[in-house]
Amino acid sequence: MNGSDLAKVLTRAVARAFYETRHVLIIECLLNYSALRDDDLAYLIGMNTKDLHKVCAKLKEDRLLEVYTRPELKEGQTRPVNRTYYWIDFQHTVDAVKWRVYKIDKEMQGTAVPASERKEYFCNFCKASWTQMEVLDNFSAQGFLCHTCNHVLVHDADRHAVGHQKSTRMNNQFKFITDLLPQIDSVGIPEKTFDEAYANARVVERSETHQAVNSVAVETGLNRPTAVKGLANTGPTSLAVSISTGDGPSEEEKAAEQERRDRISKQNALPEWMTVSATNANEKFVLDDKTSSAQVQLKKGENDGNTAKKDALDAKEQADLDDYMARLKAEQAAEAARKAAEEEEEYESGDEDEVDFEDVAPGSGTSTEATSPNAGTPAVDGPPAKKIKMEEEAAPAPADEDDEEDDLEFEDV
Known part of the structure; x- marks a missing residue:
């Protein structure tokens, strides 16, 4: 037996020993048909495509089968769709079986x-x-x-x-695997790709009521878009390399570079409504060619009359400023004189109010009792005499009122 036949025997034994019936059916179909599309495999084992993908995901995780997807074009359609194929890579399967046996043996023996x-x-x-x-x-x-x-x-x-008896029992139960692995290693397994597996695949015979739509594989190169609408140049068509022995650029290269710069400068020139100043026609905004960045400078006109005009404007402004300062100083002097006159008038009015008061010595009897709290005492070291305002004499009461008061009679109560 060659390596492929031994690998098939090992795959069948592992599937029947450790997996469920539906997994075993999938492995048997792949071993008999070499490579199957997902709808054909679902038809053979009597399962819908959605459940088939779930079951195959477990086998793919354990490296017992491989999945391949490619775009295919169905009859009557212009847009390709991705179709899924399943096949077995025996090299990966044998390596996965070796690793699983090794891990189980270590778990049985435990930690040394x-x-x-x-x-x-x-x-x-x-x-x-x-x-x-x-x-x-x-x-x-x-x-x-x-x-x-x-x-x-x-x-x-x-x-x-630790694990001595379990390890012994495991070796006895895995003997069908451990006996095949050395034989496979001694013979070797040839490499296998999906194209080889699909070329050797058998055709699935379907009943008349379950016919599948034929599809054709689409090549990857033809599926790549080569152009975009509105984009004519999709890439460089040729590449030219020139080698020169001279030091530095030649005269032709310098002329071409200068021409290129002039062309770019002409393309990047600002319009006239942006370069000419709105307030002064002799001032223009230009780009500074000395720096790489776009710096805008103000270019003044060369007319000398602008400078004289500016000096005349400065002299006029200075004369206006001097005139304004002179008027301001005159207003401040007038305001100070007005305030001094007002203060003098207030002082004179205060002296006129003091004429109505007379000096009265303390202790002198007057008709007013509220002249001084020290009335009747000698003025010894007392405060200076105060000035009191003389009140006008009260008008005598009418005689009729006195007669009426005398006529009042009192009654005993």
């Missing part, structure tokens, strides 16, 4: 424990376990003693052996 840390002495009384180094300092004629209860320990090196 060093001999110095392995507990081989056990106490049947307190159920304690000890290593060989731990019991060397406690022994008797019957054997090593327990550090907890001083009972004799029992030596059993295989009691806690």
Whole structure:
């Protein structure tokens, strides 16, 4: 048997041993037909396409089959659609089986424990376990003693052996796999691609009621757009390289470069309504050619009359400013004189008000009782005499009112 036949036997055995029936049916169909489209495979096993993709996803995850997608054009249609194909790459499948067997074997054996840390002495009384180094300092004629209860320990090196029995059982059950793997490695498996698998594929015979629409594969190069509407140049058509032995650019190259710069400058020239100033026709805005960035400078006219006109305007403005300052100083002086006159008038009016007051010595009797709180006392070291305003004498009361008061009679109550 060659490597491909041995790989087929191994794939069948693994599928029947570890997978469900629907997975086994898919593997059998792929082994018999080499490569199948998703609708043909769904027809063979009696399953819809959506469920088939879910089942095949599990097999693809375990590397038991491969998936290939390509655009195809159906009859009567102009737009291609992607169709999915399933096939088996035996090299990947064999490698996946080897890896799974190795992982399962390691899980069965467990983590290896060093001999110095392995507990081989056990106490049947307190159920304690000890290593060989731990019991060397406690022994008797019957054997090593327990550090907890001083009972004799029992030596059993295989009691806690990790995965020994499970590993043995696994090797017996995986013998059909472990026997085929060395044979496959000795023979070898030829490489296989999807094109080879599709070329060797068998045609699926369908019933008249379940006929499929024929489709033709679309080549990848023809599916790539070569032009876009409105875009004529899709890329460089030729490439030319020139080699010169002279130092630096030649005269022709310098002339061509200058011509190119002049052409670009002419294309980038600003319109007249942007370059000419709206306030002064002799001022223009131009681009600075000395720098790479677009800097706008103000270019003044060369007419000397502009400078004289500007000086005349400056002299006139200075004369107006001087005139304004002179008027401002005159207004400030007039305002100061007006304020001084007002203050003098207020002072004179205050002196006129003091004429109506006379000096009265303290203690002098007057008709007014509220002249001074110190009335009737000698003015010794007292305050200076105050000026009081003389009140006009009250007009005498009419005689009729006095007569009426005298006529009042009082009655005993």
